[in-house]
Amino acid sequence: MRVAIVGATGAVGKELIKVLEEREFPLDELRLYASARSAGTTMTFRNQELTVELTPEGPIPADIVSASAGGGVSKKWARTWAGEGAVVVDNSSAWRYDPEVPLIIPEINPRAAKNHKGIIANPNCTTAILAVALWPLHRAFGAKNVVVSTYQATSGAGAEGMQELLDETRSFLDGKPVGHKVFQHPIPFNVIPHIDSFQDNDYTREEMKVVWETRKIFGESGMKISCTAVRIPTLRAHSEAATVIFERPVSPAAAREVLASAPGVEVVDEPARARYPMPLTATGKWNVEVGRIRQNLAFDNALDFFVSGDQLLKGAALNTVQIAELLV
Ligand code: A2P
Secondary structure, eight states: EEEEETTTTSSEEEEEHHHHHHHOOOOOEEEEEEOOTTTTEEEETTTEEEEEEEEOSSSOOOOOOEOSSSSHHHHHHHHHHHHHTTTEEOOOSTTTTTSSSOOOOTOOGGGGGGOSSSSEOOHHHHHHHHHHHHHHHHHOOEEEEEEEEBBBBBBGGGHHHHHHEEEEEEHHTOOOOOOOOOSSOOOOOOBOOOOOOOTTOOOOOOHHHHHHHHHHHTTTTTTTTEEEEBBBBBBSEEEEEEEESSSSSOOHHHHHHHHHTTTTTTEEOOOGGGGGGOOHHHOOOSSEEEEEEEOOSSSSTTTEEEEOOTIIIIIIIHHHHHHHHHOO
């Protein structure tokens, strides 16, 4: 089993190397690829120094290629890599909406991965974190309408986004002008309701990814979902506040029971002890934290809940490795 990571030096790539090691993924060879900027540098895997190679303009000798170098690279090269016999697990949005490409969260639709034709897509991080908690509730009570607002970390914009938060916060504290490159506006001490580009319907593409991808992963093309996606000045782990109207009778206690045995979920819901999902506690965890589960006061038969999940793990690297585990 030969595994290659394209974008190994990025925020997701670095996590991938760690997750492969921690889950003792059965691989014989790991090859790391990035751009010319970091080709020749070394990274550690299983106590071995591996040299980062320049991503080739052509085939990659691997059985599984994890592509985490952005949509442009994936769009251009995934088919070539797949044509040489590799299965490409793609982290970008380049292939997610292609009907021939399965979009997989192993806790939800593992069987769909079997139908791949060389490319399997990894969902958007915000979608993945919500879906892991929403799926068991949907199965039990039938989710009819879903309204979600997100609190997304700078890690969603990669290593550069995290660095911008640190650098610009330092500028602010030093009394220097606060700039921005990765984000549309200065990120320190701000919230920005703009992630990805605006669409004709006035939603952003990030918001529509949650709609399109949840429907595809659940196999529910008509599910009614609305999202407001917001960037906040945290380093990593996305949070989301969800309101869900159900078809069948539901209660917070019944929901808690369902979630308690759901894979990929950790119920953190003890308000009296100030225990609820938060980015600081969700960071580094494989499971998505779910809490603040309560009866919604505005709609009948509806629940509110709050989730926090590590954007770089369940939202990216961990889900990729879980997909690779399905393949072996
Ligand atoms: P490099 O470190 O050489 O720039 P992030 O999402 O954290 O920004 O990381 C992006 C990853 O994708 C990095 O590993 C980066 O490598 C890599 N990358 C960016 N552009 C290319 C490209 N054109 N070809 C191959 N790898 C790329």
